[in-house]
Amino acid sequence: MSFIQIDKNTCTLCEKCIEVCPFDAMSLKDHAVDINANCKVCGICVRNCPVKAITKVETIRQEVDKSEYKGISVIAESLDGRTHPVVAELLGKARELAQEIHHPVLAYVLGNKVDAVIQDCLEFGADVVYVVRDEELAHFRADLYGEVLADLIGKTKPCVVLTGATPLGRSLAPKVAARCKTGLTADCTKLEIKENTDLVQIRPAFGGNIMARIVTTHTRPQCATVRYNVFRAPSRRVDPTGKVIAFKYDTEYVSKIEVLEETPLIHDEKLSSAKRIVVAGLGVNDEKGLDLVRQLALKLDASLAFTRPMIEKGVASYTQQIGLSGRSVQPELIVTCGVSGSVQFAAGMQSSERIIAINSDPNAEIFNLAHVAVVADAYDVLPKWIESLTQGGYHAL
Numbered sequence: 001m002s003f004i005q006i007d008k009n010t011c012t013l014c015e016k017c018i019e020v021c022p023f024d025a026m027s028l029k030d031h032a033v034d035i036n037a038n039c040k041v042c043g044i045c046v047r048n049c050p051v052k053a054i055t056k057v058e059t060i061r062q063e064v065d066k067s068e069y070k071g072i073s074v075i076a077e078s079l080d081g082r083t084h085p086v087v088a089e090l091l092g093k094a095r096e097l098a099q100e101i102h103h104p105v106l107a108y109v110l111g112n113k114v115d116a117v118i119q120d121c122l123e124f125g126a127d128v129v130y131v132v133r134d135e136e137l138a139h140f141r142a143d144l145y146g147e148v149l150a151d152l153i154g155k156t157k158p159c160v161v162l163t164g165a166t167p168l169g170r171s172l173a174p175k176v177a178a179r180c181k182t183g184l185t186a187d188c189t190k191l192e193i194k195e196n197t198d199l200v201q202i203r204p205a206f207g208g209n210i211m212a213r214i215v216t217t218h219t220r221p222q223c224a225t226v227r228y229n230v231f232r233a234p235s236r237r238v239d240p241t242g243k244v245i246a247f248k249y250d251t252e253y254v255s256k257i258e259v260l261e262e263t264p265l266i267h268d269e270k271l272s273s274a275k276r277i278v279v280a281g282l283g284v285n286d287e288k289g290l291d292l293v294r295q296l297a298l299k300l301d302a303s304l305a306f307t308r309p310m311i312e313k314g315v316a317s318y319t320q321q322i323g324l325s326g327r328s329v330q331p332e333l334i335v336t337c338g339v340s341g342s343v344q345f346a347a348g349m350q351s352s353e354r355i356i357a358i359n360s361d362p363n364a365e366i367f368n369l370a371h372v373a374v375v376a377d378a379y380d381v382l383p384k385w386i387e388s389l390t391q392g393g394y395h396a397l
């Protein structure tokens with residue numbers, strides 16, 4: 001960390017620094033040069049001050065001993081005693097990462113009805129499940145949960161903390177990270193781990209134009225949220241061997257949130273859990289194209305989904321959009337028709353088991369993901385496929 005300091009006794013108020021600052025970060029206030037929050041510590045003013053009144057002050061960063069932090073952990077989100085499916089996916093990923101650096105897989109479970117959640121964590125591969133069970137934790141309250149988890153994390157010192165990027169996880173993870181004085185990368189689509197235990201948190205950035213690789217090099221734990229349906233859930237272990245360690249609820253923190261009533265939000269989760277999906281992109285955006293795609297979806301007993309530009313055209317509701325700013329899906333089969341395969345679209349479906357892509361452009365990006373690439377005009381190929389399905393032909397091409 002560094003900041004800019006002005007020696008008021010040396011400053012002659014010549015205003016040269018105000019003139020050269022490219023970020024409008026300096027102004028004259030009460031007969032002194034004032035620096036506001038726009039300052040990027042670029043150092044231009046330092047170099048331009050004729051009387052050397054400005055200095056760039058470097059603060060010493062406290063380094064953590066990374067070897068003290070062990071375990072890839074998952075915050076096990078649950079509602080009314082039921083585990084959110086993202087927990088299984090995160091535990092599966094945690095196992096992969098843990099194997100690379102020879103760390104254990106950990107899970108944190110908070111609540112009052114936690115038995116089934118603990119069992120799920122063990123069956124999905126946790127080596128140790130840390131539990132805080134108390135009536136005070138019956139309802140999710142982000143501030144209280146954040147406090148209890150930060151305390152638990154402080155005591156158990158995991159190397160990595162993964163949270164589902166669900167509405168609940170998104171409100172909890174920043175609070176946990178802030179209390180642990182560490183960084184947080186939201187909505188990761190990929191995670192890798194280095195030999196030195198640095199987690200490489202990969203996510204689309206700058207409108208999806210680049211895939212950012214974010215590393216928390218100076219603090220621990222390393223916190224990341226991951227969207228539901230991005231990683232594959234492992235199979236349940238028949239004979240789980242992990243252990244359960246209970247911690248007392250002993251916080252003095254009093255939540256500022258009072259839960260008056262809980263009303264479950266009715267989500268259209270049909271798409272997120274669909275086994276087969278047919279997607280229409282701009283390549284089939286007219287009535288004829290949409291009709292063909294609808295017919296194919298009907299024949300394949302598949303749900304219908306769209307790319308974002310199709311939603312923006314008003315073809316369907318937002319709940320049917322796949323991608324970075326829509327739903328993440330992981331079906332057994334996904335058929336994309338006239339979809340280019342942008343990084344934002346791919347972020348929501350790249351873990352699908354079988355991807356069949358129909359696109360007339362042989363260089364379309366979607367073909368980098370597809371298991372079956374159909375380089376053809378959708379208006380030619382779709383009627384033939386629908387016809388063959390009507391005749392009782394095989395479901396795939």
Ligand SMILES: Cc1cc2nc3c(=O)[nH]c(=O)nc-3n(C[C@H](O)[C@H](O)[C@H](O)COP(=O)(O)OP(=O)(O)OC[C@H]3O[C@@H](n4cnc5c(N)ncnc54)[C@H](O)[C@@H]3O)c2cc1C
Nearest residue numbers: 281282283307308323324325326338339340359360361378
């Ligand atoms: C911050 C941000 C978030 C975004 N989030 C999302 C998101 O969640 N989901 C999403 O989908 N997009 C998202 N986008 C938009 C994304 O960048 C792309 O613009 C979009 O995915 C492209 O949609 P498309 O494939 O339907 O259209 P296009 O990119 O125009 O592709 C159409 C494709 O159809 C093919 N084609 C044309 N005619 C035919 C034919 N007759 N037969 C077969 N193929 C044909 C073309 O070769 C082309 O590849 C986001 C963008 C930003 C900046």
Ligand code: SF4
Nearest residue numbers: 021039040042043045
């Ligand atoms: S360091 Fe750069 S941004 Fe900050 S006040 Fe000086 S010129 Fe402006």
Ligand code: SF4
Nearest residue numbers: 011012014015017049
């Ligand atoms: S350039 Fe130096 S002397 Fe001039 S106003 Fe800025 S700090 Fe003061």
